[in-house]
Amino acid sequence: MGKLYTVTFTGVAVTAQQDFFEITAASSRVLFIHAVELSQSTEVGDAAEEGLSIIMKRGTSLTTSGSGGSSATPAPVEVNQGAAGSTAEVNNTTKLAVGTGAITTLIATNWNIRATPMAWIFTPELRPVVSPSERFAVELATTPADSITVSGTLWFEEIG
DSSP: OOEEEEEEEEEEEEOSOEEEEEEEOOTTOEEEEEEEEEEESSOOSGGGOOEEEEEEEEEOTTSBOOBSSEEEOOEESSTTOOOOSSEEEEEESBOOBOTTSOEEEEEEEEEETTSOOEEEEOOGGGOOEEOTTOEEEEEEOSOOSSOEEEEEEEEEEEEO
């Protein structure tokens, strides 16, 4: 088994489509995505209920990284574990783009924001695999009707 890490963001006001997470594998490491969780804390009434499109995608090393968000340092799950070789960004309002590479949609689903948290916990056979230098992103593909305050966590394993 490799080393487990999390990437998180907390209490972000979301008003536009974006990549909640973008992970870029180190050039010598493979990533397995174990789980993704999203929750929101502001839309709690029936009238505020929305269904938002969520896309999980993988891009080759020739894709263009998103921007407009912030860097996030992967946190080791175990004490005294070394730093991740992979890099992470959160809340990129300019999403992962094709560039000269290719993007593959791995999962397309909808998130009812009133039914929070929404968790995708992958069994070993269904875990998305990210090859060295590839990118993995969790995209909000629809624009919320109004501002929602979102928090999220992505768990990944790094091997190599």
